[in-house]
Amino acid sequence: MIRVGLDAMGGDDAPSAQVDGAVLALQELPQDFSITLVGRAAEIESHLARHPGLDRSRLVIVDAPDVIGMAEKPLAAVRKKPQSSLVVGMGLHGAGKLDAFISAGNTGATLAAATLILGLYEGVERASVASLFPTADASVLVLDSGANVDCTTKELVNFARLGTIYARDVLGRPNPKVGLLNVGEEEGKGGAVLRETHLVLKDVPRMTYVGNIEGGDIVVPHAVHGRIDVVVCDGYVGNVVLKFYESMGRLLGQLLQRADPGLLAASPLRPVLRFLDPSQYAGAPLLGVKGITIICHGQSDAAAMCAAVGKAVDAVRVGLCAHIEAELGTLNDSPAGT
Amino acid sequence: MIRVGLDAMGGDDAPSAQVDGAVLALQELPQDFSITLVGRAAEIESHLARHPGLDRSRLVIVDAPDVIGMAEKPLAAVRKKPQSSLVVGMGLHGAGKLDAFISAGNTGATLAAATLILGLYEGVERASVASLFPTADASVLVLDSGANVDCTTKELVNFARLGTIYARDVLGRPNPKVGLLNVGEEEGKGGAVLRETHLVLKDVPRMTYVGNIEGGDIVVPHAVHGRIDVVVCDGYVGNVVLKFYESMGRLLGQLLQRADPGLLAASPLRPVLRFLDPSQYAGAPLLGVKGITIICHGQSDAAAMCAAVGKAVDAVRVGLCAHIEAELGTLNDSPAGT
Numbered sequence: 001m002i003r004v005g006l007d008a009m010g011g012d013d014a015p016s017a018q019v020d021g022a023v024l025a026l027q028e029l030p031q032d033f034s035i036t037l038v039g040r041a042a043e044i045e046s047h048l049a050r051h052p053g054l055d056r057s058r059l060v061i062v063d064a065p066d067v068i069g070m071a072e073k074p075l076a077a078v079r080k081k082p083q084s085s086l087v088v089g090m091g092l093h094g095a096g097k098l099d100a101f102i103s104a105g106n107t108g109a110t111l112a113a114a115t116l117i118l119g120l121y122e123g124v125e126r127a128s129v130a131s132l133f134p135t136a137d138a139s140v141l142v143l144d145s146g147a148n149v150d151c152t153t154k155e156l157v158n159f160a161r162l163g164t165i166y167a168r169d170v171l172g173r174p175n176p177k178v179g180l181l182n183v184g185e186e187e188g189k190g191g192a193v194l195r196e197t198h199l200v201l202k203d204v205p206r207m208t209y210v211g212n213i214e215g216g217d218i219v220v221p222h223a224v225h226g227r228i229d230v231v232v233c234d235g236y237v238g239n240v241v242l243k244f245y246e247s248m249g250r251l252l253g254q255l256l257q258r259a260d261p262g263l264l265a266a267s268p269l270r271p272v273l274r275f276l277d278p279s280q281y282a283g284a285p286l287l288g289v290k291g292i293t294i295i296c297h298g299q300s301d302a303a304a305m306c307a308a309v310g311k312a313v314d315a316v317r318v319g320l321c322a323h324i325e326a327e328l329g330t331l332n333d334s335p336a337g338t
Numbered sequence: 339m340i341r342v343g344l345d346a347m348g349g350d351d352a353p354s355a356q357v358d359g360a361v362l363a364l365q366e367l368p369q370d371f372s373i374t375l376v377g378r379a380a381e382i383e384s385h386l387a388r389h390p391g392l393d394r395s396r397l398v399i400v401d402a403p404d405v406i407g408m409a410e411k412p413l414a415a416v417r418k419k420p421q422s423s424l425v426v427g428m429g430l431h432g433a434g435k436l437d438a439f440i441s442a443g444n445t446g447a448t449l450a451a452a453t454l455i456l457g458l459y460e461g462v463e464r465a466s467v468a469s470l471f472p473t474a475d476a477s478v479l480v481l482d483s484g485a486n487v488d489c490t491t492k493e494l495v496n497f498a499r500l501g502t503i504y505a506r507d508v509l510g511r512p513n514p515k516v517g518l519l520n521v522g523e524e525e526g527k528g529g530a531v532l533r534e535t536h537l538v539l540k541d542v543p544r545m546t547y548v549g550n551i552e553g554g555d556i557v558v559p560h561a562v563h564g565r566i567d568v569v570v571c572d573g574y575v576g577n578v579v580l581k582f583y584e585s586m587g588r589l590l591g592q593l594l595q596r597a598d599p600g601l602l603a604a605s606p607l608r609p610v611l612r613f614l615d616p617s618q619y620a621g622a623p624l625l626g627v628k629g630i631t632i633i634c635h636g637q638s639d640a641a642a643m644c645a646a647v648g649k650a651v652d653a654v655r656v657g658l659c660a661h662i663e664a665e666l667g668t669l670n671d672s673p674a675g676t
Contacts, residue, residue: 071524136592146521150529183484183577186409190574191488215581220588236528237575239521243553244579248586250558254474255613260606268598275593 001034001058002316004309005098008039009067009085010105011305012298015039018104019047021305026058028306033313034058036098038089040065064088070298074108078116086110090117093291100292100312102283104300110293111147111286118291121328125152127288128159129235129295130166131242132281135219135227141167142218142231145284146239156180156197156232157204162287163230164207165327169318170285170311176229179213179222181237186212197232215241249276283308285315290325292316339372339396340654342647343436346377347405347423348443350636353377356442357385359643364396366644371651372396374436376427378403402426408636412446416454424448428455431629438630438650440621442638448631449485449624456629459666463490465626466497467573467633468504469580470619473557473565479505480556480569483622484577494518494535494570495542500625501568502545503665507656508623508649514567517551517560519575524550535570553579587614621646623653628663630654
């Protein structure tokens with residue numbers, strides 16, 4: 001039984017969306033996991049009371065009296081609030097009592113707690129948020145998407161390695177194609193870090209590096225390589241493109257409204273608008289920490305939290321942590337890993 | 339009469355698209371301008387022969403035997419090919435014989451030629467490509483969108499100044515709202531350059547700086563400030579988001595095809611697909627050089643070249659250069675300009 005922890009107090013609509021999401025996951029997903037809701041037990045129970053017939057055999061509640069707010073300074077908050085739902089839950093994961101932990105709370109604090117409590121794999125300097133961008137075909141993993149605004153070559157190369165393992169293990173791509181997000185495809189494009197990263201990536205063993213790609217190749221198949229599986233970039237550009245993409249559903253809504261208000265309600269367009277609804281893709285794995293941590297948007301609803309539980313279970317089921325540890329170890333021993 | 343020069347040999351489909359675009363502009367736009375086609379005169383004439391009834395009273399041809407290829411190294415090509423269409427045309431602009439110059443050729447070479455031949459305004463260290471992003475309401479100016487991958491605070495602040503003048507003069511926004519593209523809105527977000535730029539921009543006189551904005555605020559109105567007029571960012575993120583946005587029409591086409599192939603042909607959706615067609619927005623002004631230079635995509639068609647001519651004429655008509663010179667002079671004398 002896979003044990004998934006969920007920060008019941010993290011999120012704009014906590015604990016309501018978190019409790020409802022846990023219930024949804026218990027009811028809807030394959031039943032090989034349990035959920036531990038971490039937070040103010042009385043509040044959690046009061047929300048659970050809205051689900052009177054619920055089978056609670058796979059549900060655990062762990063009391064944590066404190067809460068880290070969305071606007072608190074991440075590192076200071078993690079240090080000052082050992083009894084917060086985030087720190088207690090991440091502590092249970094670090095102690096091996098949970099196999100994964102999910103939070104829709106303060107992203108910086110989740111990153112800090114995971115780094116401090118779980119620790120980083122050898123050779124990894126900073127954890128990375130890997131976001132799944134939907135395409136008409138299958139998802140593309142983009143990392144980093146916000147944790148690290150400035151990145152060194154070593155960090156970008158690690159993103160490529162971590163993304164490759166995740167894409168292979170969790171997304172089921174046998175030979176994930178990795179692209180380096182740049183301003184042009186030609187060698188020598190981009191600033192000093194991108195130019196160096198391109199040269200290093202060409203020599204990383206067991207990685208299908210296709211080279212520099214452009215912004216137009218992220219979600220539309222590349223003319224030569226087809227769909228890319230892993231897009232590597234710094235957290236500034238990754239975060240901007242992620243949020244830009246998330247705004248496309250709203251833009252399309254405005255355009256349809258202007259063209260013909262009836263179109264917004266037209267049933268053939270519903271799958272398109274649903275495709276562009278970011279809540280469908282909730283839950284970004286935090287890669288590089290020794291454990292499975294899934295980061296969700298603050299405004300996640302129950303469906304989004306349920307999707308995040310599914311992502312956590314998938315990652316545990318395939319043994320992601322063991323694979324990352326094994327591969328990073330081998331890679332760090334190779335010349336390209338130094 | 340406004341004198342617009344056009345690089346007839348620059349572009350994937352040159353000189354065909356360039357000549358046809360010039361003819362279209364002469365026929366369709368208000369008639370207060372002339373066009374000078376610069377390039378191999380015999381080739382230009384042979385393409386002009388396809389327009390037998392054309393009134394050539396506002397059309398001039400200047401012979402330039404050499405061509406700079408799309409893949410040539412920009413600075414070296416500009417120096418080695420003084421008889422190229424790009425260098426001859428930019429030279430005519432620099433000598434005051436043209437009021438503006440347009441090229442869909444090698445972007446780096448156009449940037450280099452404009453910088454070398456026209457020169458930069460005092461206080462400007464590098465020219466910037468300003469792209470117009472369409473929104474459901476009106477366009478947003480995003481700069482830099484590819485000329486400068488790494489930017490200093492001084493450069494980003496100059497982008498904000500140049501963008502403000504362009505948005506006011508050419509786009510007709512009396513008090514353009516400027517946003518700094520960042521990973522979050524709070525003070526202290528982003529790397530060292532973004533943090534410092536945010537602090538400097540708050541004190542720039544005669545600028546409506548709304549603060550940090552996120553990727554989701556570029557083309558969808560900001561919750562507090564509404565539509566932003568000028569988005570400031572480095573050329574790496576600007577270029578990636580521009581090309582990502584340009585790929586949205588293809589993505590929507592794929593999604594519609596999947597949902598219901600009939601939708602692609604449905605007339606109510608045509609304005610939406612047309613909105614997402616990047617050729618509608620051809621022509622990015624190069625800001626910071628002493629002159630009007632418009633940069634176009636290599637794959638620009640005749641309609642795109644015609645739109646670029648319109649942009650050049652607009653910029654000359656409102657006296658953009660004089661305004662930029664006057665305002666940068668004042669700003670550079672003020673404390674925030676040092």
